[in-house]
Amino acid sequence: xxxxxxxxxxxxxxxxxxxxxxxxxxxxxxxxxxxxxxxxxxxxxxxxxxxxxxxxxxxxxxxxxxxxxxxxxxxxxxxxxxxxxxxxxxxxxxxxxxxxxxxxxxxxxxxxxxxxxxxxxxxxxxxxxxxxxxx
Amino acid sequence: xxxxxxxxxxxxxxxxxxxxxxxxxxxxxxxxxxxxxxxxxxxxxxxxxxxxxxxxxxxxxxxxxxxxxxxxxxxxxxxxxxxxxxxxxxxxxxxxxxxxxxxxxxxxxxxxxxxxxxxxxxxxxxxxxxxxxxxxxxxxxxxxxxxxxxxxxxxxxxxxxxxxxxxxxxxxxxxxxxxxxxxxxxxxxxxxxxxxxxxxxxxxxxxxxxxxxxxxxxxxxxxxxxxxxxxxxxxxxxxxxxxxxxxxxxxxxxxxxxxxxxxxxxxxxxxxxxxxxxxxxxxxxxxxxxxxxxxxxxxxxxxxxxxxxxxxxxxxxxxxxxxxxxxxxxxxxxxxxxxxxxxxxxxxxxxxxxxxxxxxxxxxxxxxxxxxxxxxxxxxxxxxxxxxxxxxxxxxxxxxxxxxxxxxxxxxxxxxxxxxxxxxxxxxxxxxxxxxxxxxxxxxxxxxxxxxxxxxxxxxxxxxxxxxxxxxxxxxxxxxxxxxxxxxxxxxxxxxxxxxxxxxxxxxxxxxxxxxxxxxxxxxxxxxxxxxx
Numbered sequence: 033x034x035x036x037x038x039x040x041x042x043x044x045x046x047x048x049x050x051x052x053x054x055x056x057x058x059x060x061x062x063x064x065x066x067x068x069x070x071x072x073x074x075x076x077x078x079x080x081x082x083x084x085x086x087x088x089x090x091x092x093x094x095x096x097x098x099x100x101x102x103x104x105x106x107x108x109x110x111x112x113x114x115x116x117x118x119x120x121x122x123x124x125x126x127x128x129x130x131x132x133x134x135x136x137x138x139x140x141x142x143x144x145x146x147x148x149x150x151x152x153x154x155x156x157x158x159x160x161x162x163x164x165x166x167x
Numbered sequence: 168x169x170x171x172x173x174x175x176x177x178x179x180x181x182x183x184x185x186x187x188x189x190x191x192x193x194x195x196x197x198x199x200x201x202x203x204x205x206x207x208x209x210x211x212x213x214x215x216x217x218x219x220x221x222x223x224x225x226x227x228x229x230x231x232x233x234x235x236x237x238x239x240x241x242x243x244x245x246x247x248x249x250x251x252x253x254x255x256x257x258x259x260x261x262x263x264x265x266x267x268x269x270x271x272x273x274x275x276x277x278x279x280x281x282x283x284x285x286x287x288x289x290x291x292x293x294x295x296x297x298x299x300x301x302x303x304x305x306x307x308x309x310x311x312x313x314x315x316x317x318x319x320x321x322x323x324x325x326x327x328x329x330x331x332x333x334x335x336x337x338x339x340x341x342x343x344x345x346x347x348x349x350x351x352x353x354x355x356x357x358x359x360x361x362x363x364x365x366x367x368x369x370x371x372x373x374x375x376x377x378x379x380x381x382x383x384x385x386x387x388x389x390x391x392x393x394x395x396x397x398x399x400x401x402x403x404x405x406x407x408x409x410x411x412x413x414x415x416x417x418x419x420x421x422x423x424x425x426x427x428x429x430x431x432x433x434x435x436x437x438x439x440x441x442x443x444x445x446x447x448x449x450x451x452x453x454x455x456x457x458x459x460x461x462x463x464x465x466x467x468x469x470x471x472x473x474x475x476x477x478x479x480x481x482x483x484x485x486x487x488x489x490x491x492x493x494x495x496x497x498x499x500x501x502x503x504x505x506x507x508x509x510x511x512x513x514x515x516x517x518x519x520x521x522x523x524x525x526x527x528x529x530x531x532x533x534x535x536x537x538x539x540x541x542x543x544x545x546x547x548x549x550x551x552x553x554x555x556x557x558x559x560x561x562x563x564x565x566x567x568x569x570x571x572x573x574x575x576x577x578x579x580x581x582x583x584x585x586x587x588x589x590x591x592x593x594x595x596x597x598x599x600x601x602x603x604x605x606x607x608x609x610x611x612x613x614x615x616x617x618x619x620x621x622x623x624x625x626x627x628x629x630x631x632x633x634x635x636x637x638x639x640x641x642x643x644x645x646x647x648x649x650x651x652x653x654x655x656x657x658x659x660x661x662x663x664x665x666x667x668x669x670x671x672x673x674x675x676x677x678x679x680x681x682x683x684x685x686x687x688x689x690x691x692x693x694x695x696x697x698x699x700x
Binding site for chain 2: 072073
């Protein structure tokens with residue numbers, strides 16, 4: 033099952049007042065997500081991601097830097113290059129045109145991965161708890 | 168026997184004494200007259216002996232230049248040796264005298280031929296022909312001609328070679344020449360004999376190009392291991408088989424026989440070949456009809472029907488499918504073993520196919536019935552159409568295999584027209600969508616849609632939207648008719664697929680758009696030929 037990685041609703045970058053300065057897919061000296069190349073149906077040659085693998089680093093104009101992590105184990109199919117040329121869509125349409133990356137998990141792991149994710153409702157409960165505990 | 172001449176006599180004598188049947192003897196004498204092989208076995212045997220006797224008498228009085236000394240010599244030498252000599256391994260045997268054998272042969276039962284293992288003996292007889300025809304008739308096939316194919320055990324090639332070497336050496340000793348090429352092939356002679364009999368019994372002619380095949384597989388387990396010596400002599404001819412079947416296939420054996428040197432062959436294989444105890448057995452008699460192809464165009468009126476069965480992990484996700492609804496009736500009428508469905512492109516489960524429909528072709532494998540009149544095809548079409556309201560077919564007809572190519576070319580080259588029901592988030596007025604009608608030859612770049620990305624390679628496709636026509640419905644809905652290049656993803660053109668199809672309706676209207684319904688209005692392929700439905 034194909035997974036599309038996007039910024040979560042509550043991500044700081046999506047809160048008002050933040051402007052994106054730059055987006056960088058070069059996550060280390062040897063690894064640039066932009067150089068990911070896949071071929072064939074089985075997506076050979078793809079960079080393999082674990083949950084904590086960084087996808088990109090985003091710098092905001094107020095000096096903060098955020099690392100966006102994969103959160104899903106699987107092959108990296110593509111990263112969204114449109115946000116490089118047009119960072120505003122990342123904030124305006126984070127769940128559609130402003131997506132970060134597309135990842136394809138291993139067929140055998142598909143079910144367990146889905147089960148490990150939160151539903152929209154469960155996520156909202158988490159946010160609520162967070163809000164309540166901080167106040 | 169007028170077909171045999173002086174120079175054939177040594178061959179006849181030699182082979183007859185070493186246990187070869189009359190028809191194989193004729194083959195080695197290069198007798199090409201088909202009719203002769205069809206003579207009854209007993210007659211042929213008698214004729215051969217007559218032929219030898221005549222010459223025997225001649226010899227007793229007048230000695231011919233070449234043959235006389237060896238004959239007399241051999242007769243003398245063999246007074247002491249017994250009949251066991253025939254089956255020794257080792258170098259070529261000396262030929263025992265014909266006179267000793269004659270009396271024995273008259274009274275004893277027919278010995279299994281040491282070259283054809285009974286193929287040109289028992290398996291040319293009426294009983295076998297009847298057995299084959301019985302099988303054919305009970306299988307209930309419709310046919311107007313037949314092709315009879317025979318699979319012979321590989322050891323026959325080995326024995327043929329041994330017999331040839333035997334004859335060659337004999338002729339060499341006598342200073343006569345012999346060409347291998349004129350020797351009649353076993354399979355050929357067999358077909359000369361059996362085709363007319365089968366033809367008469369079945370009532371149809373034998374035709375090499377016939378689509379109806381009657382095949383018989385012969386085996387001779389008694390001698391199966393005879394080929395094994397070839398594996399040690401020519402190991403590279405025998406690769407280990409993928410399945411459990413024997414490595415000693417006919418082709419491999421023939422290849423090895425071409426490679427092996429005469430001396431090596433004679434070292435490992437008795438020459439003349441031994442007389443077997445048993446005949447071959449006919450393992451299987453099978454019938455098979457060549458595939459027939461039925462073509463037509465289908466309409467799909469359901470938004471809940473896949474084109475092919477949708478089964479995941481053995482579980483069916485949606486009931487039935489376009490291909491099953493059409494093929495079910497064809498399978499029943501044609502009485503085929505299985506079918507292969509193909510069409511000029513396809514549509515999603517939730518998309519209807521309207522207009523003239525989408526061209527399709529179904530290959531029916533091993534059909535029992537093959538002849539259908541135009542009326543019968545129409546009737547079949549009606550039956551299919553009456554059986555379901557989810558699909559309808561038209562232009563149902565029999566076509567040739569080559570016609571499929573034309574259909575597939577339609578898949579990649581021809582245009583399609585669609586009708587899409589589109590929703591927009593922000594309100595629209597008539598003026599907002601009017602400009603779409605003026606856009607011609609719009610170029611799209613479509614990345615492989617996310618919804619198919621798990622099973623397709625990632626790529627960018629350039630596709631063209633030739634024309635569009637919009638129909639305003641209300642502030643959030645309009646209908647769009649489009650004519651596009653083959654292979655265009657319409658749904659993605661409407662909603663943009665996360666911005667991976669550019670441009671898209673959303674980007675053109677500067678709104679968020681989504682597709683609610685899609686219909687195929689036409690598939691612009693002019694095949695199969697339109698019938699007067």
